[in-house]
Amino acid sequence: MHKILLTIALLFFLTNNAFSQVERDQVEDKHKWNLADIYPSVEAWQADVDMLNTEVEKLGDFKGTLGESSESLYKALSFGNDLVKTLWQSWIYASNLSNENLNISENQALLQQMRALGTKFGEVTAYMEPEILQIPKEKIEQFFAEKPELADYDMYIDNIQRLREHTLTEAEEKILASFGLIAGNQNEVYGIFNNAEKPFPKVTLSTGEEVELTASAYSKYRTAENRADRELVMKSLFESYGDFKNMLGANLGGKVKKDWVYAKNRKYESSLEAALNSDNLPTAVYSTLIEQVNNNLPTLHRALDLKKRMLGLDELHYYDLYVPLVKKVDMSFTVEEGQNVLLDALKPLGNEYVTVLQKSYDDRWIDYIPTVGKRSGAYSTGGAYDVHPYILMNWTDDFESVSTLAHELGHTMHSYFSNKTQPFVKSDYATFVAEIASTVNENLLNDYMVANAKSDEEKLYILGSYLELLRTTIFRQTSFAEFEWEIHKKVEAGEPITGEGMCEIYFDIVKRYYGHDAGHCVVDDYIQYEWSYIPHFLGYNYYVFQYATSLIYGTALVENMMENGQPAVDAYYNILKGGGSKYSPELIKDAGIDPMSPEPVQLTMQKMNRVMDQMEEILGKTEDN
Ligand SMILES: [Zn+2]
Structure with a gap:
């Protein structure tokens, strides 16, 4: 049960809002969340925390009894379950209050x-x-048959039991655990190099300005309107990584070998299988993503050709990709205007959805206004199971605020319906499905904004931003996922892997994705070093692909709802209400799309092509004039 705790702790990074001058007591109540729904006072919170501090000790008394009988197992689990539920509730109160x-x-x-x-x-x-x-296993099955109340804990127990074949003897586990001390070395080395010891290249821009390419300077100048400047900036940065390619390759290779050593010792066929096992995902989810995205590269090429046309270029280069496709159109929304837009935009999800949405506004689940010392960014948390979810926002009166609220409301509604439908122990949903509900909402908001745009300029801005999101999240992230898989496969096959080899693998993937040979986008030589600029390969283990899958499933589900109407909307509720009652692939299948089939990517590509049709239509009009 302690796994749960880690998740909460990671949710809250302490960064405060550095910009706001508004004091909290100047904000109207209707724009502030009401934490009194959790506890009427800090004293009431303290009473629960004191209770927990005493009661938690009693959890130790069940040690050695869990396998005795179905009754003793149930007693321990239900006692622990109630405590963890209160623990979460008090945690949400304390963290929301401090934020x-x-x-x-x-x-x-x-x-x-x-x-x-x-x-x-x-x-x-x-x-x-x-x-x-x-x-x-047989004894567990017997327990379930004897004691029907244990059914609430079937997923919790299965998630432990299914690790049996990958769990070693106690002595072996101890040895393996001792290597934890060095398991983070490569990531640490990369962090020190990347953030401190790597020399920053200096360039002179067309304006005569001399710039040192720190991380923030690079992300600023790679979008430069002057083409020679953005080429210079990207080339210099990537070449400055290329100067260290052998060291960086040996370091990343070490990390990949480490992944394999752990996986092999735990009797997994591959590092990929080991990494996906924490969410109980079959490797076919990963291979299907890569295969289907590769099958649909012509859609990426169409997007690149459109970018070339919109930027007025004869030849598109990789260094042109960061330039915004469409000039930003300023749209302004008060909190109330944003709320109303979402009530309309999310109507396709049905009355049940809109009613709860209205409730989240009326009953003050949401804290909107940036104030002095408030935590920056936005989050939704559904941890107060018996109460309701909460959202923290930093509203800035723009379209991004509405879009962020749509996103967070996706999480909140997912938590709300799961908490209402599932017992506490099955209410929390897996990382793999977590971003689906948020993505569905963002999709519906975009469609609504396009349908209700006040001008072609506004419409083009929304379509263009959406197209860029699909391009970078689906194609770029999947190209990373493919690279990550390729270098792991090399190590697992016992082949040597060097910085040079990584450059070759990476360059091949990028040239294929971006249609270099067919002239869709020129991938210049120095792009082969880009892998060494991306920290995720060291800091994460097969994680980035979930950015792509979430957006694909969310987009595909909306397409499915638009095509098939009410039955598809009803099916979507299987995710919203499903919490963690089944493993992710099953939940997604129940919602109407099969993650192991080509369908999700195909539906998403259908949408992406329609977005480009709409953009081309607008462009055709303006070019005719
Ligand atoms: Zn999210």
Whole structure:
């Protein structure tokens, strides 16, 4: 059960809003969330935390009893379940309260109490998962047959039991765990190099300005309107990585070998299988993504040709890709205007959805206004199971604010319906499905904005931004996923892997994706070093592909709903209400699309092509004039 705690702790990075001058007490109540729905006062919160501090010790008393009988297993799990539910609730209160103003140290102290309590929970319950794993499969089945109430815990137990064949003896586990000390080395080395020791190249721009290419300077100048400038900036940056390609290749190679050593010792066929196993995803989800995206490269090529046309270029280069496709159109929305747009835009999801949406506004689930010391960014949290989800926003009166609210409301509605439908232990949803509901909402908002645009210029801006999102999230992220897979496969086949080899693999993939040979986009020589600029290959393990799959599934589900109407909308609720009651591929299938089939990518490509049809139609009009 302690796994849950880590997830909450990671949710909250402490960065406050550096810009706002508005004090919290100047904000109208209707624009502030109402934390009193969780606890009427800090005293009431403290009472629960004190209770938890005492009760958690009792969880230790069940040690050694879990496999005794169905009754003893159920008693331990239901006792723990109630405590964890209250733990989450008190955690959400403390973190939301402290995020209102990170400068208030009393509120930060509440969060510290929570962290200490969370650690205590982790320590006291550390015996539970290994002990449940020890119970033989047949005995577990017998327990379930004897005690129907255990059914609530079937996913929790299966998630432990299914790791049996990948769990070693206690002594072996100890040895493997001891290597944890060096497991992060390559990432650390890369971080030190990338953030501190790597020399920043200096370039002189067309204006005569001399620029040192730090990470932020690079992301600024690669969008430069002057073409020679953006070429110079990208070439210099990537070549500055290329100067170290052998060291960086050896370092990344070390990380890939480490992944394989762990996977092999745990009796996995591949590092990919090991990485996907935490969400119980079959490797076919990954290979299907890569295969289908490759089959649909002509759609990317069409997008590149359109970019070339819109930028007025004879030849598109890789360094042209960061230039915005369409000039930004300023659209302004107050909180109330944004709320109303979403009530309309999300109507296709049905009355049930819109009613809860209205409730989230009326009952103050959302904190909108940026104020002094408030945590920056936005999040949704559904951890207060018996209460309702909460959203933190930093509203800035623009379209991005409406879009962010649509996104967070996707998470909130997912949490709301899952909490209402599932028992607590099955209410939390997996990372793999988490971004589907948010993506569905963003899609519906975009479609609504296009349909209701006040001018062609506005329409083109929304379509263009959406097209760029699809291009970068689906095609670019999948090209990364393909590279990550290729270098792992080399190591797993016992072949040598060097920086030079990585350059070759990466260059081939990028040239293929961007249609270099057919002239859709010229991929210049120095692009072969780009892999060494991307920190995710070291910091994550087969993770980035989920950016692509989430957007694909969310887009495909909306296409499915538009084509098939009510039955498809009803099916979508299987995800919203499903929480963690099934493994992700099954939940997605129940919602109407099969992640192991070509369908999701095909539907998404259909949408992407329609977006380009609409853009070309507008462009045709203006070119005729
Ligand atoms: Zn999200």
